[in-house]
Amino acid sequence: MVDTGDARTPAVTKAVVPAAGLGTRFLPATKATPKEMLPVVDKPAIQYVVEEAVAAGLDDVLLITGRSKRSIEDHFDRAYELEEALATKEDWDKLALVRESSELAIMHYVRQGDPKGLGHAVLCAAQHVGSEPFAVLLGDDLIDSRDPLLTRMIDVRDQFGGSVVALMEVDPEEVSLYGCAAIAPTADDDVVMVTDLVEKPVPGSAPSRWIVIGRYVCDSAVFGVLRETQPGRGGEIQLTDALKVLAAKGELRGVLFHGRRYDTGNKLDYLRTMVMFATQRPDLSSEFIPWLRKYLEGMP
Numbered sequence: 001m002v003d004t005g006d007a008r009t010p011a012v013t014k015a016v017v018p019a020a021g022l023g024t025r026f027l028p029a030t031k032a033t034p035k036e037m038l039p040v041v042d043k044p045a046i047q048y049v050v051e052e053a054v055a056a057g058l059d060d061v062l063l064i065t066g067r068s069k070r071s072i073e074d075h076f077d078r079a080y081e082l083e084e085a086l087a088t089k090e091d092w093d094k095l096a097l098v099r100e101s102s103e104l105a106i107m108h109y110v111r112q113g114d115p116k117g118l119g120h121a122v123l124c125a126a127q128h129v130g131s132e133p134f135a136v137l138l139g140d141d142l143i144d145s146r147d148p149l150l151t152r153m154i155d156v157r158d159q160f161g162g163s164v165v166a167l168m169e170v171d172p173e174e175v176s177l178y179g180c181a182a183i184a185p186t187a188d189d190d191v192v193m194v195t196d197l198v199e200k201p202v203p204g205s206a207p208s209r210w211i212v213i214g215r216y217v218c219d220s221a222v223f224g225v226l227r228e229t230q231p232g233r234g235g236e237i238q239l240t241d242a243l244k245v246l247a248a249k250g251e252l253r254g255v256l257f258h259g260r261r262y263d264t265g266n267k268l269d270y271l272r273t274m275v276m277f278a279t280q281r282p283d284l285s286s287e288f289i290p291w292l293r294k295y296l297e298g299m300p
């Protein structure tokens with residue numbers, strides 16, 4: 001544990017990444033391949049997420065996995081045969097790419113067993129995390145590395161203690177797809193007190209247009225609450241419901257995020273994300289953008 005100079009507020013060093021979902025939105029691609037391994041251009045979505053955790057100083061990463069997720073573990077492990085073949089060919093660039101993911105972070109894995117919801121997945125991290133605060137990163141959301149959200153959330157946790165969610169303002173018709181927060185201002189423009197949370201509110205009943213995006217910094221107190229949390233929306237143990245209890249105690253803040261977030265959780269957003277990443281890649285954009293323009297011009 002890193003000493004932050006305040007015994008009550010240990011530093012955040014661990015990241016928890018739930019990756020046990022069945023990925024049914026992407027069938028048949030996800031029949032034998034975890035959805036977390038679907039590429040965004042040429043890198044599996046999960047690698048961007050682990051890179052984000054590492055960039056925020058969290059190089060202890062616990063993945064909550066389930067059945068058919070072995071390729072995720074292989075991806076973050078050494079691949080001796082492949083490395084040897086690339087070394088023999090003196091293909092150093094590709095060798096570096098292959099090694100990168102195995103050298104990123106100290107990876108740990110625990111299996112969720114029963115898919116009982118996001119709250120239950122996070123509870124599976126209790127033994128590994130112990131009594132330290134920790135970050136949770138959901139793989140469906142990618143945050144642009146130029147907009148460092150997690151670092152700010154960790155600052156807020158270091159300063160005030162408690163737990164922190166990331167909030168983004170969306171159109172009213174989108175609110176019911178997410179957890180939604182009732183908020184009150186604080187002295188910091190980008191920080192709010194979260195006074196209530198509702199998981200996927202029915203249209204018209206949302207407390208605001210501020211939705212919870214897939215980044216959390218949780219105090220370990222959340223584990224005790226999760227153990228008591230009954231199944232909620234969709235019959236699942238919801239992380240939102242546990243955080244709502246912390247919100248009622250004045251122990252939950254929100255960081256208002258105005259940066260770039262990319263969704264890979266459904267087909268349309270995944271396609272948008274892929275195109276956005278491709279158009280920003282220096283090695284692809286000069287050919288891809290003119291082709292895309294021409295293709296669209298030729299569309300009926």
Ligand code: G1P
Pocket residue numbers: 118138140141177178179180199200211212213214238239240265
């Ligand atoms: C989960 C959370 C929800 C949050 C969302 C962010 O929902 O339960 O509160 O707003 O992630 O992506 P899911 O996307 O798993 O349905």
